[in-house]
Amino acid sequence: MTGESMPIALPFSRLATGTGEVTSLYRELREPLLRYLVCLGLSKDEAQDVVQDTFLSLHRHLTSNGQQDNIRGWVFRVAHNQARNRQGSYHRRFAEPLDLQVDGVLDETTPERVVLEKEKFQRLAKAIATLSNSERECLLLRAAGLRYREIGETLGIPTSTVGDTVERAIRKLTEMLHV
Amino acid sequence: MCDCSTKLIAWLDRELEPAEMARVQQHLENCKECRASLVKYEQVSKVFDDYCKVTLTTVADRRSRRWVPILSAAAAILLLAVTAALLLRTRVQPLPATPIAIVRPPESPLTSEPRPAPVNTAHPRRMPAPVRKQKATWLPPQPAIEVAIPADSMFPPGAVPEGVNFIADVNFAPDGSARQIRLQPHLTGFERRTIQP
Numbered sequence: 304m305t306g307e308s309m310p311i312a313l314p315f316s317r318l319a320t321g322t323g324e325v326t327s328l329y330r331e332l333r334e335p336l337l338r339y340l341v342c343l344g345l346s347k348d349e350a351q352d353v354v355q356d357t358f359l360s361l362h363r364h365l366t367s368n369g370q371q372d373n374i375r376g377w378v379f380r381v382a383h384n385q386a387r388n389r390q391g392s393y394h395r396r397f398a399e400p401l402d403l404q405v406d407g408v409l410d411e412t413t414p415e416r417v418v419l420e421k422e423k424f425q426r427l428a429k430a431i432a433t434l435s436n437s438e439r440e441c442l443l444l445r446a447a448g449l450r451y452r453e454i455g456e457t458l459g460i461p462t463s464t465v466g467d468t469v470e471r472a473i474r475k476l477t478e479m480l481h482v
Numbered sequence: 483m484c485d486c487s488t489k490l491i492a493w494l495d496r497e498l499e500p501a502e503m504a505r506v507q508q509h510l511e512n513c514k515e516c517r518a519s520l521v522k523y524e525q526v527s528k529v530f531d532d533y534c535k536v537t538l539t540t541v542a543d544r545r546s547r548r549w550v551p552i553l554s555a556a557a558a559i560l561l562l563a564v565t566a567a568l569l570l571r572t573r574v575q576p577l578p579a580t581p582i583a584i585v586r587p588p589e590s591p592l593t594s595e596p597r598p599a600p601v602n603t604a605h606p607r608r609m610p611a612p613v614r615k616q617k618a619t620w621l622p623p624q625p626a627i628e629v630a631i632p633a634d635s636m637f638p639p640g641a642v643p644e645g646v647n648f649i650a651d652v653n654f655a656p657d658g659s660a661r662q663i664r665l666q667p668h669l670t671g672f673e674r675r676t677i678q679p
């Protein structure tokens with residue numbers, strides 16, 4: 304497993320300020336970061352606060368000539384740790400049922416399809432609740448578009464462990480959903 | 483189980499070395515079972531990704547509607563409080579001021595005919611006990627029969643001033659005999675006489 308990062312163009316000559324890079328990364332990572340944090344259990348407000356704090360930290364990190372390798376993993380790690388500090392809401396998402404609004408994500412919306420999709424998501428939510436924290440976090444970071452190496456950087460585990468964990472989690476979900 | 487079955491998800495995520503990617507690719511062309519598993523893993527991954535997107539939009543929607551149940555609960559509590567306050571106020575409200583009972587002498591001096599209980603002219607203590615759950619035990623029970631006896635039939639003429647009547651509380655034994663008689667005087671139409679010089 305190589306776990307190569309997605310190439311991100313970082314003009315290092317401008318890292319003295321870091322503003323352009325932070326803006327570029329913000330545009331790229333804001334949405335997947337928000338999705339990850341909300342799926343971890345944070346409210347939308349909390350997730351937005353964490354995203355804001357994370358990119359402020361990124362700005363300080365880049366302006367102080369901090370590590371620029373695997374910067375996406377760095378961003379997610381900072382956000383992940385901030386979410387962990389909010390223990391009151393961390394991992395709350397899968398403990399409470401959501402009245403899912405599936406209409407917005409379906410290309411072709413019919414009442415029957417909405418019902419089917421809701422049932423499918425409810426079964427998935429139950430299946431996700433049975434996963435371990437590590438399995439759930441790996442899958443959420445994978446859904447956010449991170450490579451295995453970046454996931455490992457975020458969670459502080461080896462890349463090979465990420466591969467094993469993702470495979471185990473997907474197999475479990477496949478069995479529980481009877482796909 | 484094929485050797486490649488444990489590498490299908492990593493192959494799907496393009497996380498294998500190039501040589502390993504090619505080997506799994508070749509295996510998939512010949513292995514129907516691994517192709518079927520791969521389709522399942524793709525489906526589950528797709529559903530999981532969709533679920534994450536839906537969760538984000540749903541949480542955003544829930545945020546705007548989160549005050550609705552709180553306001554509903556507050557309205558319900560307020561309604562209960564107002565209802566309870568009204569009920570308590572009704573309980574502690576003093577009894578309505580009613581005129582003192584006027585027991586008019588019947589045509590015959592003695593009668594045992596039951597008289598219908600007066601509605602508003604009865605003595606407050608003789609009114610039907612109001613519906614109370616507390617502090618109502620001191621009220622005497624409603625008499626089953628009320629007998630009015632004119633004072634003239636019990637006392638010699640002139641012994642009792644005019645306007646004085648009596649109300650008798652009579653308890654009867656099971657055999658019909660009077661067990662206890664209690665007379666309570668009532669002043670009706672009594673006026674203080676002015677002293678003439």
